[in-house]
Amino acid sequence: MSRANPAREARHRQRQDEIIAAGRRCFRQSGFHAASMAQLAAEAQLSVGQIYRYFVSKDAIIEEMVKRIIDTRLQHIKETATADLPRLLAWRHALNEEDEALMREVAAEATRNPVVARMMAEADNRMFTQACQNVKRDHPEMSDEAIRACVEVMAVLTEGTAWRRLTPQKASADRLYTLYQQINTLLFRTED
Template sequence: MDPQPSARDLRHRQRQDEIITAARHCFRQSGFHAASMAQLASEAQLSVGQIYRYFTNKDAIIEEIVRRIIDQRMAELSEHTHTPKLPALLAWCEVPDEDDQALMLEVAAEATRNPRVAAMLADADHRMFHHAVSTVQREHPQFSEERIRACVEVLAVMVEGTAYRRLTPQKASAERLQVIYQQLLQQLFENEDP
C-alpha cells in the first residue's frame, strides 16, 4: 500500500496544478511560442523563479500538460472503446474537453518546430496506441495482432480527424453522423478477419 503523501508533497502538487492551469490558459490564448514565462507567472500569481522550482522550463510544463491529457484519454478509452459513446463523440453529439483538443492541436503544431515537443508527441501517441491495442485485444481476442493494430489506426484517424474538423462549422447533422459512425465502427469490428 502506498504511504499517504505528506503535507509538503500535497502543497507541491497543488502548486504544480496551479501552474498547469495558468499555462493551459496562456497557451490557449497565445500559443506556446508567444506565451512567456513572465505571462505564466503572472497568470499563476507566482514569480518566474517560483515556477522554475516546479518545472525546469516551458517544455517541461508542456510535457506535463500532454501527460495529463493522455492519461485522461486513456482512462476514457478504457471505459468507452466500443460503446455507443464513441460514435456520439465522433459525431459531436458529446463534446470532449475542447481545451484539451485545442492544446493537443497546439502541441502538434509546435512539434513541427521543436524536436523535444515532437518527441513528447511521439511518446504520447505510443502510449495511447498501445493502450488502445490492449483494450481492443480484451474486447476482441479473436482478432489477429495485425487486425487489431489496423483497427486502432483507423480509430486514431477518426478521432484525430474529428478533433481537427471541430475547428470548422459542422457540415452535417450530428444525428446523421452518429448513425454513420456507428455503422463504420460495426464494420470495423465485425468478427470476420478480412
Template sequence: MNQQRDTREERHRTRQDEIIMAARQCFRQYGFHAASMGQLASRANLSVGQIYRYFPSKDALIEEMVKRIVDNRVAAMSDHVDAQHIAAMLAWRETLSEDDEMLMLEVAAEASRNPRVADILQAADAHIFSNACRKMRLNYPHLSDEHITACVEVLAVLVEGTAFRRLTPQKASAISLQTLYQQLIHHIIKHSEDK
C-alpha cells in the same frame, strides 16, 4: 517526520497544479510558441524563478500538461470504448474536454517546430494507442494483434480528424453521420474478423 514530508509533497503538488492551470490558460491564449515564461509567472502569481523550481523549462510544462490530458483520456477509455459509443462521439463531435482538444491541437502545431515537443507528442500517442489496443483486444479477443493495431490506427485518424473538424461547422446531420460511422466501424472490425 513523515507528516512533514507529506505536507511538503502536498504543497509541491498543489503548486504544480496551479502552475499547470496558469500554463493552460496562457498556452490557449497565446499558443505554446508565443507564451512566455514571464506571462505564465504573472498568471500564476509567481516569479519566473519560482516556476523553474517546479518545471525546468517550458517543454517540461508542456510534457506534464500532455501527460495529464492523456491520463484523463486513458481513464475515460476504460469506461467508454465500444463501436457504438465511438460512432456517437464522432457524429455528435463530443469531447471529454474542449479545452484539452484545443491544447492538443496547439501541441501538434508546436511539435512541427520543436523536436522536444514532437517527442512528447509521440510518447503520448504511444501511451494512448497501446491502451486503445489493449481495450480492443479485450472487446475482440479473436482478432490478431496486426488487425487490432490497424483498427485502432483507423479509429485514431477518425477521432483526431474530428477534433480538427470541430473548428468548422458540421455539414451533415449528426444522425446521418452516426449511422455511417457505425457502419464504417462495423465494417473495419468485421473485415478484420474475416481475415
C-alpha cells in the same frame, strides 16, 4: 534514509497544479511558442525563479500538462467500448474542449520543437497501446495485426473529428451515425 514530509509534498503538488493552470491559460491565449515564462509567472503570481523550482523549463510544463491530458483520455478510453465510437464521432463529442484546444497547440508546437514532437509521439504511443488493449478486450478473436490496423483507422477518424470541431458540421449527426456504424461493423467484423 529520511521520510518525505507529506505536508511539504502536498504544497509542492498544489504549486505545480497552480503553475499548470496558469500555463493552460497562457498557452490558450498566446500558444506555446509565443507564451513567455515571464507571462506565465505573472499569470501564476510567481516570479520566474519560483516557477523554475517546480519545473526546469517551459517544455517541462508542457510535458506535465500533456501527461495530465493524456492520463484523462486514457482513463476515458479504458471505460469506453469500441461500439461507442460511432456515437462519439457523429455528434462530435469532446471529452474536454479546452484540452482539445491545448492539444492542437501542442501539435503546432511539435512542428517547431523536437522536444514537444517527442512528447506527442510518446502520448500517441500511450493512447494507441490502450486503444489496442480495448479492442483486444472487446474483440478477442482479432489478430494483433488487425487490431493495430483498426486502431489506426479509429485514430484517424477521432483526430480528424477533433479538427472538424473547429467548423460547423455539414451533415446531420443521425446520418453520420449510420455511416460510422457501418465503418465500425466493417472494422470489427470477424476475420476470414
